Amino acid sequence: MRRAGLRVRVVAGFAAGALALSATMALASYQVARQSLIKERERTAVRAAYDDAAVVRIGLGATTRPDVAAVLRVLDTGESRRALLQRQGNWYALKADEGSTGAIPVALQQQAAAGTASVQRIRTGGHASIVVAVPLAPGDVFYEVDSLRELEHTLSVLTVVLTLVAMGTAVLGAGLGWYASRYVLRPLRRVADAAQEIAGGASKYRLDPAAEPDLARLTTSFNHMVDELSARLERDRRFAADVSHELRSPLQTLAAAASVLERRREHLDERTATAAGLVTQEIAHFQQLVNDLLELSRSDRPAARTTTDVADLARQVCRERRLPATIVAADGESRWSVDRRRVGQLLGNLLDNARAYGGGPVAVSLRLDGDVGRIDVDDEGPGVSPEDKPLIFDRFVRGRSAGARADSGGAGLGLALVAQHAAAHGGTAAVLDRPGGGARFRVDLPGCRP
Amino acid sequence: MSAVLVIEDDDRIRLSLVLALEDEGYEATGAPTAEEGIAAQRRRPADTVLVDLMLPGIDGFECIRALRRAHDVPIVVISARDDTHDIVAALEAGADDYLVKPVAVKELTARLRALRRRARAGAGDEVPVLRFGDLEISPEAGEVRLAGTPVAVTRTEFQLLCELAEHPGRVLSRHQLLQRVWGYDGGDERLVDVHVGRLRQKIEDGEGAPRHLVTVRGLGYKLQR
Numbered sequence: 324m325r326r327a328g329l330r331v332r333v334v335a336g337f338a339a340g341a342l343a344l345s346a347t348m349a350l351a352s353y354q355v356a357r358q359s360l361i362k363e364r365e366r367t368a369v370r371a372a373y374d375d376a377a378v379v380r381i382g383l384g385a386t387t388r389p390d391v392a393a394v395l396r397v398l399d400t401g402e403s404r405r406a407l408l409q410r411q412g413n414w415y416a417l418k419a420d421e422g423s424t425g426a427i428p429v430a431l432q433q434q435a436a437a438g439t440a441s442v443q444r445i446r447t448g449g450h451a452s453i454v455v456a457v458p459l460a461p462g463d464v465f466y467e468v469d470s471l472r473e474l475e476h477t478l479s480v481l482t483v484v485l486t487l488v489a490m491g492t493a494v495l496g497a498g499l500g501w502y503a504s505r506y507v508l509r510p511l512r513r514v515a516d517a518a519q520e521i522a523g524g525a526s527k528y529r530l531d532p533a534a535e536p537d538l539a540r541l542t543t544s545f546n547h548m549v550d551e552l553s554a555r556l557e558r559d560r561r562f563a564a565d566v567s568h569e570l571r572s573p574l575q576t577l578a579a580a581a582s583v584l585e586r587r588r589e590h591l592d593e594r595t596a597t598a599a600g601l602v603t604q605e606i607a608h609f610q611q612l613v614n615d616l617l618e619l620s621r622s623d624r625p626a627a628r629t630t631t632d633v634a635d636l637a638r639q640v641c642r643e644r645r646l647p648a649t650i651v652a653a654d655g656e657s658r659w660s661v662d663r664r665r666v667g668q669l670l671g672n673l674l675d676n677a678r679a680y681g682g683g684p685v686a687v688s689l690r691l692d693g694d695v696g697r698i699d700v701d702d703e704g705p706g707v708s709p710e711d712k713p714l715i716f717d718r719f720v721r722g723r724s725a726g727a728r729a730d731s732g733g734a735g736l737g738l739a740l741v742a743q744h745a746a747a748h749g750g751t752a753a754v755l756d757r758p759g760g761g762a763r764f765r766v767d768l769p770g771c772r773p
Numbered sequence: 774m775s776a777v778l779v780i781e782d783d784d785r786i787r788l789s790l791v792l793a794l795e796d797e798g799y800e801a802t803g804a805p806t807a808e809e810g811i812a813a814q815r816r817r818p819a820d821t822v823l824v825d826l827m828l829p830g831i832d833g834f835e836c837i838r839a840l841r842r843a844h845d846v847p848i849v850v851i852s853a854r855d856d857t858h859d860i861v862a863a864l865e866a867g868a869d870d871y872l873v874k875p876v877a878v879k880e881l882t883a884r885l886r887a888l889r890r891r892a893r894a895g896a897g898d899e900v901p902v903l904r905f906g907d908l909e910i911s912p913e914a915g916e917v918r919l920a921g922t923p924v925a926v927t928r929t930e931f932q933l934l935c936e937l938a939e940h941p942g943r944v945l946s947r948h949q950l951l952q953r954v955w956g957y958d959g960g961d962e963r964l965v966d967v968h969v970g971r972l973r974q975k976i977e978d979g980e981g982a983p984r985h986l987v988t989v990r991g992l993g994y995k996l997q998r
Contacts, residue, residue, distance in 0.1 A: 574875035579789035582878035
């Protein structure tokens with residue numbers, strides 16, 4: 324099972340904490356409120372019962388054969404109270420109510436009969452009540468049953484309110500957790516953004532350790548790591564650049580000397596002429612290799628976009644290679660915003676590749692689709708085997724299927740440069756199967772609309 | 774026959790270039806230092822000078838400036854350095870073209886021929902004086918005047934100005950200018966930008982936006998009245 328995210332866990336934790344806390348508080352306050360309310364109610368009930376008992380005692384003592392019902396009728400018991408009189412074993416009540424005498428606990432009756440006034444909470448008719456027993460004379464006990472229905476209602480309202488408050492607090496806690504986690508994760512998100520920027524090529528991007536003092540160690544180590552990485556990359560790049568650079572001066576001598584040899588070839592004997600021809604050819608390849616290596620070592624430079632007529636450029640590149648310019652077909656707008664030098668080299672390398680491995684290029688199509696410029700170079704060769712497709716744009720890779728023609732002198736850097744030039748434009752290079760046989764090299768360059 | 778002076782401190786490169794250029798029909802001479810090169814040019818001016826940037830003593834940039842002060846000779850830099858910074862600095866010092874080592878001899882001679890063609894052009898054409906406000910260009914006399922005062926421009930700068938002046942108000946792309954002024958089909962467009970920059974220092978009053986030689990973003994340059 325996937326582990327819940329940090330954010331989710333923080334939010335859940337805050338919510339649970341808030342709920343536990345508010346539930347405890349609510350429970351405690353409910354208890355305190357209930358106790359004090361009931362005590363208050365009891366006190367009121369007892370006081371009222373004693374007052375009523377005093378009235379009844381006076382009423383009963385006034386005559387020798389008093390009218391009990393009349394005596395009780397004098398009492399103002401209101402809605403919630405009911406007065407009962409137990410006189411020599413008989414029950415008298417103001418309101419005709421069967422159940423009420425049975426509701427009075429026997430223990431209370433016995434206690435009252437023994438002459439002790441007492442109070443007890445009972446349940447009758449589904450509601451809580453308070454029974455107050457006041458002995459008036461031997462054999463006469465005055466009872467008053469005070470219903471707590473109203474109090475119960477108050478308490479149930481209180482329960483609802485407190486539950487809602489607890490739930491609300493939990494939601495609030497969750498919100499707080501969400502906000503806090505967002506706040507805490509913000510510096511981390513900045514680190515993630517920075518990493519993405521750097522991976523995208525912004526190697527100069529660094530974090531400010533002062534921006535978040537608590538995360539200073541993270542930002543410092545992050546910056547340090549990026550420094551180290553870019554230093555290593557820079558060393559690699561410098562090495563390739565230095566090597567190529569150091570090769571340039573001797574190559575200049577070789578190129579000039581080879582041209583002298585080449586010019587005098589017909590004056591040389593056959594063996595020497597063949598050898599001179601080989602030297603001249605290899606120098607040209609060597610020169611290309613050094614130039615490609617230097618170009619690759621400049622991979623970090625962004626594309627210098629200018630408005631360029633790519634159809635014109637493609638035709639020019641074809642002419643330079645003595646290929647018919649008629650193979651170039653442009654669909655729609657052919658003025659693209661691209662790095663002219665890079666796209667020229669990209670086209671040249673694709674054409675050279677088609678010539679070396681694909682039996683010669685048959686079509687160069689250019690199409691501006693929305694913002695994306697698409698370049699397709701088709702050849703009629705054997706195509707590229709599926710296992711070579713993912714590798715073909717790597718450096719110094721020559722396809723297995725192309726091995727037979729490896730003597731054509733391709734240095735194996737041409738397609739790597741194509742991929743690099745595409746990447747400099749934020750685009751991609753891929754190889755597909757051409758419908759009808761052969762390979763189709765496709766380069767997509769975004770941001771081409773001028 | 775055209776004379777070429779090769780100022781290059783690497784003996785092997787100098788020797789091989791002199792040999793190859795002689796083979797191509799040039800009268801080539803070599804100089805191992807800037808001092809010797811400048812002296813040789815003063816003694817017997819060559820038609821084109823090739824200069825390496827990394828020279829002992831006076832460096833290539835200073836050498837170009839010294840040559841430029843004394844002569845109106847096409848100067849081509851041949852260097853192993855290909856930083857934009859170096860290229861721009863060399864062109865700003867007064868070089869007409871910049872080639873990165875190793876240069877194929879065929880390419881080198883093609884560029885030398887293009888420079889020579891331009892050097893000869895301008896002479897003999899019957900073109901009237903072209904006026905752009907207070908800027909006067911007389912292609913025939915090879916003269917540029919700003920508010921009546923003659924302005925010293927190099928041959929390449931003059932060619933660039935004439936090319937733009939012959940199409941008043943029309944935008945020429947960097948690529949077109951490379952083709953027409955330098956004679957290259959494709960090449961480094963920074964050549965154009967740097968020469969335009971140098972030309973502006975001479976024909977604009979230096980305050981605010983250029984009045985005559987205007988950049989049209991994404992397209993190229995034009996000369997306007």
